[in-house]
Amino acid sequence: MTEVGLAVLVSASGVGVLAPLQGRLPRWALVSLAFPAGAGTYSIIGLGLLLTVGTVHVATALALTVAAGAAGAVVAHLRRSLGWESLFVLGLVVVGTAVVAAIAWTQHLTRLTPDSIRYLLVSSDIGLPSGLSEIQPDDLLKRQIGLPMLQTLAELGPRRYLAFVSPMFAASAVGLFVWLASHMLRDAPHRLRWSLVGAATLFVLSTNRFVYHAFYINTHMAMALFMLVAIAGIWLAIEESQPVWGILAGWAMALTLLFRPEGPIVTALILVPFAATAAPMRLRWRVVGPVLAVFAAWYVGGLWIHAPGGWDRGPVAPVLGNSVVVLAVVVLTLVGGTGRGSRWARLAGRALLPAMVGLLVTLLAIDPQLGLESLGATIRNLAPDWTWQHFTGSGGLWIFSWPVILVLLATALIVGRDGAGRLWRVPIVGFGILFFILPYLRGSAYRVGFGDSGSRIATHIVLVVVAYVLLVASETIASRRETRPDRQTAVSSEPG
Amino acid sequence: MCGRPISRGTSVLVPMKTAFQDSRSAVITWLRRRFVPIAVIVLVAGAFANLATTLFVPVGARPAWKHGGGDLGFLVHRDDSSTEDQYGFYVDLGAVARDGTLVVPPGSWVDPHTARGLAGVAVETRDYPPAADALLGPVGERTGRVLVAGLLVPYWIVPGPPTDVFWLASFRDGFAAVPSSVAPVPGGDD
Numbered sequence A: 001m002t003e004v005g006l007a008v009l010v011s012a013s014g015v016g017v018l019a020p021l022q023g024r025l026p027r028w029a030l031v032s033l034a035f036p037a038g039a040g041t042y043s044i045i046g047l048g049l050l051l052t053v054g055t056v057h058v059a060t061a062l063a064l065t066v067a068a069g070a071a072g073a074v075v076a077h078l079r080r081s082l083g084w085e086s087l088f089v090l091g092l093v094v095v096g097t098a099v100v101a102a103i104a105w106t107q108h109l110t111r112l113t114p115d116s117i118r119y120l121l122v123s124s125d126i127g128l129p130s131g132l133s134e135i136q137p138d139d140l141l142k143r144q145i146g147l148p149m150l151q152t153l154a155e156l157g158p159r160r161y162l163a164f165v166s167p168m169f170a171a172s173a174v175g176l177f178v179w180l181a182s183h184m185l186r187d188a189p190h191r192l193r194w195s196l197v198g199a200a201t202l203f204v205l206s207t208n209r210f211v212y213h214a215f216y217i218n219t220h221m222a223m224a225l226f227m228l229v230a231i232a233g234i235w236l237a238i239e240e241s242q243p244v245w246g247i248l249a250g251w252a253m254a255l256t257l258l259f260r261p262e263g264p265i266v267t268a269l270i271l272v273p274f275a276a277t278a279a280p281m282r283l284r285w286r287v288v289g290p291v292l293a294v295f296a297a298w299y300v301g302g303l304w305i306h307a308p309g310g311w312d313r314g315p316v317a318p319v320l321g322n323s324v325v326v327l328a329v330v331v332l333t334l335v336g337g338t339g340r341g342s343r344w345a346r347l348a349g350r351a352l353l354p355a356m357v358g359l360l361v362t363l364l365a366i367d368p369q370l371g372l373e374s375l376g377a378t379i380r381n382l383a384p385d386w387t388w389q390h391f392t393g394s395g396g397l398w399i400f401s402w403p404v405i406l407v408l409l410a411t412a413l414i415v416g417r418d419g420a421g422r423l424w425r426v427p428i429v430g431f432g433i434l435f436f437i438l439p440y441l442r443g444s445a446y447r448v449g450f451g452d453s454g455s456r457i458a459t460h461i462v463l464v465v466v467a468y469v470l471l472v473a474s475e476t477i478a479s480r481r482e483t484r485p486d487r488q489t490a491v492s493s494e495p496g
Numbered sequence B: 001m002c003g004r005p006i007s008r009g010t011s012v013l014v015p016m017k018t019a020f021q022d023s024r025s026a027v028i029t030w031l032r033r034r035f036v037p038i039a040v041i042v043l044v045a046g047a048f049a050n051l052a053t054t055l056f057v058p059v060g061a062r063p064a065w066k067h068g069g070g071d072l073g074f075l076v077h078r079d080d081s082s083t084e085d086q087y088g089f090y091v092d093l094g095a096v097a098r099d100g101t102l103v104v105p106p107g108s109w110v111d112p113h114t115a116r117g118l119a120g121v122a123v124e125t126r127d128y129p130p131a132a133d134a135l136l137g138p139v140g141e142r143t144g145r146v147l148v149a150g151l152l153v154p155y156w157i158v159p160g161p162p163t164d165v166f167w168l169a170s171f172r173d174g175f176a177a178v179p180s181s182v183a184p185v186p187g188g189d190d
Helices: A003-021 A027-052 A058-078 A084-106 A114-125 A137-143 A146-156 A165-184 A190-206 A208-213 A220-239 A244-259 A263-275 A281-306 A319-335 A341-366 A368-382 A401-415 A422-442 A453-457 A459-493 B013-054 B072-076 B081-097 B112-119
Strands: B101-104 B122-125 B144-148 B151-157 B165-171 B174-179
Touching: A003 A027, A003 A058, A003 A084, A003 A146, A003 A244, A027 A058, A027 A084, A027 A146, A027 A165, A027 A220, A027 A244, A027 A281, A058 A146, A084 A165, A114 A137, A114 A146, A114 B081, A114 B112, A137 A281, A146 A165, A146 A244, A165 A190, A165 A208, A165 A220, A165 A459, A190 A208, A190 A401, A190 A459, A190 B013, A208 A220, A208 A401, A208 A453, A208 A459, A220 A244, A220 A263, A220 A281, A220 A422, A220 A459, A244 A263, A244 A281, A263 A281, A263 A319, A263 A341, A263 A422, A281 A319, A319 A341, A341 A368, A341 A422, A368 A422, A368 A453, A401 A422, A401 A459, A401 B013, A422 A453, A422 A459, A453 A459, A459 B013, B072 B081, B081 B101, B081 B112, B081 B144, B081 B151, B081 B165, B081 B174, B112 B122, B144 B174
Parallel strands: B101 B122, B101 B165, B151 B174
Antiparallel strands: B144 B151, B165 B174
């Protein structure tokens, strides 16, 4: 089967999985989320097979994914939410996926580094009998299972890797970003609205490293998408009273647990401010349910058993530490929905960032060299280097993107109002602090170069920060609109 | 300036604080009014600066560029020298020895896990004298270089009639994967 066919099957399954939500999700969001929904379903089904049978039979996993999509379509049909609209969405998804996958397949744009090879090696391991035991312990902890599981589909294709995975995640992320931006700015004047959406999208697409990661075999583009879905989903569920987004946010956070070793901490950064809101218990369960389910499968069923030395390792993914973080934040989220517990959740929401700063300061005091080295490397990676060194690739190759992002973020943090923005602000600022804690967790400093892990992790937050800037822009537009009629009233009421 | 008179008996710090708060809120109000145009201008300027500068980035470091092939071997040998140095040997071996066996001497640098995953070959350790300079005739230019204990050494994938068994030899100043059809494993069964 060609890669295009595989990509279309995964995306079409995603349409089916999302079909029961049709009518409660806007069309463009459905189209954008189809591939991640299908890919996530395949990953979770593959994980289920790996944990129960011991290996992943790729054709079976794909057949079960398609079956899950079909089951979703049947459920939607029984709820009478299927119609021409569904066919239209399916058509758009199939055509869009085929175009992206065909470009990725024929144009040979894929980028590969030693890290990519390690992902592909894990991918070949999990197809063996007792697949989890075959994976090298370091790879099991560092690479996790999400991307290798998706790459197992290459077994059905003509090549030994899939070129479409990152491009499809990138297309989904950009599609969702454009919809989200236009949704946030829906009350703005037409020209202003589309100027902002266009400028923000152009900026994202001009970002050298964003485009690089769109073709690079690694987890960064998937994480950028999951973080956007998780944070925007919780914001939409609470502020826009669209609880269906709570399920999507929950699944996005659950998938971060499968894709990155720091996934549990990122999940905590998103869930702690959510726990402190007045969200009803049902919404809380919708959000933490998928996180708990995937945690139970992957950490309890997978890593606890198959990660030798995982308990006592210092580096990126101490299994015990991550488990404690996930369980604590799930309990906090649920307790926060009860009368007494809400006080604790609010307290935790306020204490999270100061506690993280305290931890970072302590770590800096213990080993200032590592922190300063990481800071220096990060500055050189994220800032444009005006010497020729920059153009020969010694820096992070972010060119002007991070200076622009930091200027806008700083302004937005000053200008933005408290309240809804908190659901964005805490994860963004928390991610910034976590960024400098991670070198201590893995025991080595960031280095100068675009292959540096810090420089690559910076990709995860780009879309979220730009979306937050647009949210603040929409707030300022709304506040000016609110004050304008008062002024007009005051002027008209003045005696002539 | 602060808009409030200093009343008798009030600490001088209070109006100073108020003045600071007033000017701070004036700055915030100013920023809030101009945030949208600032955002549009900064985003568009940043985008065009990014696009213009990317043109000067060397081809190898550009975010995407087309190359001539699509298989994993081509990808490994393309633009990232560290990928090629670490994994090129396995990919080249896989092109001729897939589903076969690579016989290596004890303590070899060959990683069985990587050999299985990338080349699709099983690694078997046997005790034999690995020197092959006397056994092999002219084999042409090296196939590539491989990173061994921090040093880049040349390797050769020796051409020969199809066979399932290859063996690792020390050859010239590097290594060679020798098909057993060209020279049988020294002291071995084949």
